[in-house]
Amino acid sequence: MEFISPMLLEQIEKPFSDARYVFEPKIDGHRLELSRSNGKTRLFTRHYNDVTLKYPELVTDGPDIILDGELAVMDPDTGIPDFELTMSRFQSKKSRLPISYVVFDILQYDGVDLRDQPLLERKSILDCAITDSPTISKIAYIDGRGEDLYDLIVKRKMEGVVAKRKDGRYHAGKRTDDFVKIINYSYADVSIAGWRKGDFGWLAHVNGRPAGVIELGVPPTHKQAFNGVAKTLITGEDREFVCVQPLIKARVKFRNLTKGGMLRSPVFVKYIFSA
Structure with a gap:
């Protein structure tokens, strides 16, 4: 066939x-x-x-x-x-x-x-x-x-x-x-609460709750900047993720929210810096 x-x-x-x-x-x-x-x-x-x-x-x-x-x-x-x-x-x-x-x-x-x-x-x-x-x-x-x-x-x-x-x-x-x-993307502001130990991925939180994993759209320079800061914010780890204080903020675009409230296929857009 x-x-x-x-x-x-x-x-x-x-x-x-x-x-x-x-x-x-x-x-x-x-x-x-x-x-x-x-x-x-x-x-x-x-x-x-x-x-x-x-x-x-x-x-x-x-x-x-x-x-x-x-x-x-x-x-x-x-x-x-x-x-x-x-x-x-x-x-x-x-x-x-x-x-x-x-x-x-x-x-x-x-x-x-x-x-x-x-x-x-x-x-x-x-x-x-x-x-x-x-x-x-x-x-x-x-x-x-x-x-x-x-x-x-x-x-x-x-x-x-x-x-x-x-x-x-x-x-x-x-x-x-x-x-x-x-x-037709939607947009959200998230906190980065950790990184995946295996393939690249940042754990995204919204209002203190897990909301998905950011795998796409992050330039190499932004990954390097994150690594330089995040290592000072480590709070623990589990089998899959190293957890950090959720102080680094980012804007992402995503397809839609799943029925469980997760961001579907979130893509990094930019860091958000507090005034």
Whole structure:
């Protein structure tokens, strides 16, 4: 069964509008490639893990095809993708939470490789190749008005926007500015209460309570500055962390709060210095 390494997204900070692009909502789930050949369907994550048995709803008859999309479980109250529910379905052997496979590209169809076709031509073929259902659907997109879509995404508290050049080709396994993402981040001020002994990570506290681990966005110079001060603030340690007095403050950006009140994927922005 053929697997094509998915094209990846460059990231930019601000939304934009441009008639050369179409804009899609970013679906907060996990990447999923559907590959069907000779009547046999296989499902793969972006890292080539076979997850066919996890989603039997997607194993159906049809033409030879390779689809690229996002697998999500929707919040039953809002209809918005819920990452925690998605991970619950992904990690459980018994869960049958209803899934939505949102398809945004078609890479092969009926034996023809489509990756060198412009995006809008691929989307036209995709329109004919699959019929929307509660389980599988084509992603919606708008022409040129990225800022309008981003404003709507913010109001609905969704993950972000993906901008794609209309004439963009599909570059397997690569990042190019043909496809870019703009994340709808929230921001918080945290205290750094320790560092992880293994892989880099700072333990973040909010109002004196653990709120996540900062792993991303910290420049080497800022790590050095932290190490120089933090060693004088050590209060103890456990198996995973060295704990310090939470006197060093930082601003972080994050995707959303988990149901347990943790910052999801916090990214360092800057230190905060008291006046």
